[in-house]
Amino acid sequence: MALAREQAGHVVVAIGGAWQLDADLPDLERLDADLFSEQELTSIAFETSDLVAWDSGLVSYLASLAWRCRERGIEVREEGLPEGVQALLRLASTVPERRAEGRNEHADPFLRRFGQDFIDLARSTGEILAFVGEVTLAVRSMVAGRARFRRSELWLLIEEVGADALPIISLISFLVGLILGYIGDQxxxxxxxxxxVxxxxxxxxxxxxxxxITAIVLAGRTGxxxxxxxxxxxxxxxxxxxxTLGISPVEFLVLPRLIALVAMTPLLAIYANLTGILGGAFAGTVVGGLNPAEYFTETVAAIGWNHITQGLISATVFGAIVAVSGCLRGMQSGRSAAAVGEATTSAVVTSIVFIVIASAVLTIVFDAVGLS
Known part of the structure; x- marks a missing residue:
């Protein structure tokens, strides 16, 4: 390799011989010192008439040289290079350098990470409130008779949310009642x-x-x-x-799902109450030796309409939470299979978190209004 100055600020790099990976390539650091020693250097070109053979070794060498030139604002003229080398250099400059994603040599300070988490939480809260506002407007349109969605789809959703969920709710509520009855009896x-008991x-x-039980099952299944x-x-x-067609996705997609869950969750909760009481009765009569008639008489005497009302109100709120959480994460999903999986997981987590929060708040409210 030789350097030849044509005019002030311009250098021609002559490349000859064989430039291959198994050959002894020139030292790039030495060329760096010779080439950039001139402060007025503005451009470099190449002359390859004596080039015999080349492979990726030449491309890698020239790519490194071009990168150093661009860092100093020096123009690189590739016209004198073989067409194949020019194409590979263009490709190398188009694809960004891959950084090691697993490395984190300089971790962000705690305050910066805490602030970023707080900003993300505030942004997420704003998105949730905005979506709830859109759902509220859709409900108002439905009450006014202006909401546009398919009634046939609503009945299919009611079947999917309600009847199809009965087997799993039966099993879980019966077992929970059985466990409560067994522990209480002991x-x-x-x-x-x-x-x-x-x-x-x-x-x-x-x-x-x-x-x-109903809400958590629906969160994992329907949400x-x-x-x-x-x-x-x-x-x-x-x-x-x-x-594009001027149809609100919230009205067309979210609203029927919200109606189905709000309508069916209280009914499923009543069914879960019955099967849970049956589970407790099984434990009380088989393990505790109580008379079945005596057990159910005591159950009827203990439960009042205020208790049933609390459960139904809670179930209605939980159903709305599951519907809004599932639809919100679905609408926020990215456009890939991985993003859909993340949205599904996030919907379940969001539903359960807000169900627990709502349960605590409703317990306090019921106690405050004297419904307990």
């Missing part, structure tokens, strides 16, 4: 008060556990399904198509 037997199971199931459905529509650009 403790109350020490005081000779096994009959109060009926009170314990009945009140726990009707006031809180029945609605919670995740809603997020996956809407996320897939986002990938296929179906939601964008609705907007």
């Amino acid at each position: 403790q109350l037997a020490q005081f000779g008060a096994r009959i109060f 009926a009170d314990l199971v009945g009140l726990a199931i009707v006031i809180q556990m029945g609605a919670l 995740a399904a809603f997020a996956a459905q809407l996320g897939t529509m986002q990938v296929n650009e179906e939601i964008d198509a609705l907007r």
Whole structure:
């Protein structure tokens, strides 16, 4: 390799011989010192008439040289290079350098990470509130008779949310009632008060556990399904198509899902209450030796309409939370299979978190208004 100055600020680099990986290539650092020693250098060119053979060794060498030139604002003229070398250099400059994603040599300070997390939380809260506002407007349009969605799809959603969920709710609520009855019997037997197992199971199931069981099952089953459905529509650009046609996606897609869950969750909660009480009765009669008629009489005496009302109100709120959370994450989904999976997971987590928060808030409210 030789350097020849044609005019002030311009250098021609002559490349000859064989430039291959197994050959002894010139030292780039030495060329760096010779080439950039001139302060007025503005451009470099290449002359390759004596080049015999080349491979990726030449391309790698020239790519490194071109990168150093660009750092100093020096123009690199590639016209004198073989066409294949020029094409590979253009490709190398087009693809960005891959950085090691797993390395984090300089971790962000704690305050910076905490601030970023707080900003993300505030942004997420704003998105949730905005979506809730859109859903509220859609509900108002429905009340006014202006909402546009397919009634046939609503009945299919009601079937999917309600009847199809009965087997899993039956199993879980019966087992939860059985566990509560067994534990209650073990403790109350020490005081000779096994009959109060009926009170314990009945009140726990009707006031809180029945609605919670139903909501958590629907969060994992229906909320995740809603997020996956809407996320897939986002990938296929179906939601964008609705907007193009002037149809609100919230009215057309979210509203029927919200109606189905709000309508069916209280009914499923009542069913969960019954099966949970049956589970407790099984434990009380088989393990505790209580008379079935006596057990159910005590259960009826312990449960009041105020307790049933608490459970139904909680179930209605939980159903709305599951519907909004599932649809929100589905509408926020990215346009890839991985993004749809993340949206599905996020829908379940969001639903459960807000269900627990709502349960605590409703318990305080019921106690404050004297409904307990």
